[in-house]
Amino acid sequence: MNDDQLLRYSRHILLDELGVEGQTRLMASHALVIGAGGLGSPVALYLGTAGVGTITLVDHDTVDLTNLQRQIAHNLSRVGQPKAASAAQSIVAINPEVKVLALQERADAARLDVLVQSADVVIDCSDNFKTRHAVNAACVAHRKPLVSGAAVGFDAQISVYDRRQENAPCYACIFPPDAAFEEVRCATMGVFAPLVGIIGAMQAAEALKLLAGVGSSLAGRLQMLDARTMEWNEIRITRQQACPVCGHDHSPDDTSRG
Template identity: 60%
Template sequence: MGNQMNDQQLLRYSRHILLQEIGIEGQQRLLDSRVLIIGLGGLGSPAALYLAASGVGQLTLCDHDTVDFSNLQRQIIHRTGMAGQSKVVSAQAALREINPEVECVAVPIRADEALLRELAAQADVVLDCSDNFVTRYAVNRACLARRKPLVSGAAIQFHGQVAVFDYRRDDAPCYNCLFPEDSEAEELRCATTGVFSPLVGIIGTLQAAEALKLLIGIERGLSGKLLSVNALDMNILRSNLSKDPACRTCSGNSVRAIAVKQENS
């Protein structure tokens, strides 16, 4: 537990403190927490902004890319004047304006598996806000190895999804259970297929919400579940996932996890 909150912090976070589920103790947990965000694009932008505003003590920002003019349609953490600059440097500047109390650690390189394991080991929760399967599988393996909760998000065209894999639990399914690495799932890219701007805000904000609850210790949420959002029809579907006993990443072999129950929400 860190230092007791001062008057300015009590005022800044007062609307959290008023919530029975959070209170002073929960807010203090956020102040003492460390979150790793992989990808500072469409998903990482709103996630980082809300985590910083909420008072998460340290955010480690990992992205090798630079701000492109085409990013500005949806990657709201970046400003027009930052085009051509490192995304993590751009994000750092914006987050300092939001909440100068939050320590932002910039990692402006493409992280390999060794670095991902090192970064995951230092975090309390990991957010995968990347845009490709290679990174998602690597982040999944790193979080599984370090037993760190993983909040995974994806968005393309008008479709998005969020899932939480809490690797502190032995019965938790992993990302590879849901999307096997040797499957033939098509990988779509924003650059060639497009993406609806507010959708990434919806998904990234949901990731922030799930991360905050994990840090505070609120158990109600998406752990072991997949939330799918169709922003065209504004239809939301929640599926319960089960651990795949044949998964090659967390159990031995890889077969798609079964959605055992679906419920409209």
């Protein structure tokens, strides 16, 4: 770590839990961020300012005027530009040392199988169940920790799904792929602007803790926020043996099969 880096990251280095060793781990790590919108904006910016060595941003969409109410990685001059590229510009403007890979594409199952394999942590900032389940399946297959967040209206949730822990659930344990959940989107429902900032900042914090080996994660805990009253609720969640993704008949680490 050179003198400029020691100065840039000095407030991290001053933390006993992080120090030079933890910061060095962050600088050597690779984070995969799915979605560069409301949640992905604060996630990308905080990972970049914290010095995560490589950040891959995946988003197929372009910046729209309606995004600027909450998607803080973008600005008016970038309307029409790919969101991944716009967020990458914002990261590099703050911290040019970070390597940012901006991919304007949909995160389908085949592509995720490749992208997840090379990442140290995956942060799901997407806005639909299909993508969330595809991300989760790839993370289970490659045993990568997943930080998942969602926000719509005044309601939000966040958790970590880390199948490196024996009893930790995956996303599909809580939200089965075949369940009939109602898909609600910001475009039709709206979203309270600071809500995505709150959850996105928490996703970044969980990702940085995982990468640096600091504290304990939200694995096994689902936190839900009602921003109307700023009340948090937390439920404990466990791995489901019958889960179609990580259950005994499907998990790659299952040793009960002959």
